[in-house]
Amino acid sequence: xxxxxxxxxxxxxxxxxxxxxxxxxxxxxxxxxxxxxxxxxxxxxxxxxxxxxxxxxxxxxxxxxxxxxxxxxxxxxxxxxxxxxxxxxxxxxxxxxxxxxxxxxxxxxxxxxxxxxxxxxxxxxxxxxxxxxxxxxxxxxxxxxxxxxxxxxxxxxxxxxxxxxxxxxxxxxxxxxxxxxxxxxxxxxxxxxxxxxxxxxxxxxxxxxxxxxxxxxxxxxxxxxxxxxxxxxxxxxxxxxxxxxxxxxxxxxxxxxxxxxxxxxxxxxxxxxxxxxxxxxxxxxxxxxxxxxxxxxxxxxxx
Numbered sequence: 001x002x003x004x005x006x007x008x009x010x011x012x013x014x015x016x017x018x019x020x021x022x023x024x025x026x027x028x029x030x031x032x033x034x035x036x037x038x039x040x041x042x043x044x045x046x047x048x049x050x051x052x053x054x055x056x057x058x059x060x061x062x063x064x065x066x067x068x069x070x071x072x073x074x075x076x077x078x079x080x081x082x083x084x085x086x087x088x089x090x091x092x093x094x095x096x097x098x099x100x101x102x103x104x105x106x107x108x109x110x111x112x113x114x115x116x117x118x119x120x121x122x123x124x125x126x127x128x129x130x131x132x133x134x135x136x137x138x139x140x141x142x143x144x145x146x147x148x149x150x151x152x153x154x155x156x157x158x159x160x161x162x163x164x165x166x167x168x169x170x171x172x173x174x175x176x177x178x179x180x181x182x183x184x185x186x187x188x189x190x191x192x193x194x195x196x197x198x199x200x201x202x203x204x205x206x207x208x209x210x211x212x213x214x215x216x217x218x219x220x221x222x223x224x225x226x227x228x229x230x231x232x233x234x235x236x237x238x239x240x241x242x243x244x245x246x247x248x249x250x251x252x253x254x255x256x257x258x259x260x261x262x263x264x265x266x267x268x269x270x271x272x273x274x275x276x277x278x279x280x281x282x283x284x285x286x287x288x289x290x291x292x293x294x295x296x297x298x299x300x301x302x303x
Contacts, residue, residue, distance in 0.1 A: 038263025050074030084108035256295030
């Protein structure tokens with residue numbers, strides 16, 4: 001029986017990927033779910049991985065619950081919100097780049113932090129809690145406060161907190177609000193996993209070192225700065241390493257690349273590997289994922 005527990009918090013959406021000849025493949029994904037997927041694929045059976053979100057009572061909500069359970073991702077703390085349903089997004093490729101179209105106005109996940117006792121119960125006993133800027137962006141301001149309060153309580157009870165800032169300006173009311181909330185959230189975290197190219201326009205970071213320094217100054221113990229196909233920078237107060245991805249990876253669909261990188265990195269660190277080895281493992285996982293359509297690949301491909 002698993003004795004160590006990870007909780008990932010966020011929004012699972014219906015994913016329509018592919019698009020050739022207007023033919024799409026239906027799947028389920030979302031940034032924090034994607035990372036949970038790779039954590040589950042890579043960690044041993046002494047770990048449990050739970051996903052915390054909210055869903056409706058429709059057929060797709062039920063299918064998501066079954067999908068998670070069938071893939072050994074815990075769904076026992078998913079709240080049910082009547083008259084709500086999962087969000088949906090479509091991926092299409094144009095001139096070698098991904099483009100997304102979203103439908104999430106009635107997403108049940110927007111209410112995942114409305115039940116304070118249920119949220120606290122979901123995080124109880126976690127060794128690692130993972131969430132993202134998207135988790136925060138979809139919530140109303142008071143719900144963000146409830147979520148961050150639950151995360152603080154989990155940290156006080158011994159959980160380590162990992163956070164991907166995952167900037168999505170369209171989900172926020174203004175850049176000022178986005179910057180303020182993400183900064184406040186990062187100050188509560190042990191591990192922060194930003195993407196430099198996303199951070200630079202908002203915070204004015206001129207280099208990946210600037211991005212790392214900013215989060216270290218907020219109190220993070222470990223900052224993992226992703227930068228696309230460039231070197232990743234992993235920084236602590238006492239150590240700083242740059243790790244390049246292996247050359248030659250074929251890009252079919254970059255959806256989920258950063259999320260899978262996070263899953264690979266966190267798995268390696270939980271298994272006691274050093275910063276260099278963890279970043280190398282993370283690049284390896286991301287290199288496999290970008291060679292396939294959609295955010296989630298068969299777990300056997302990454303083990």
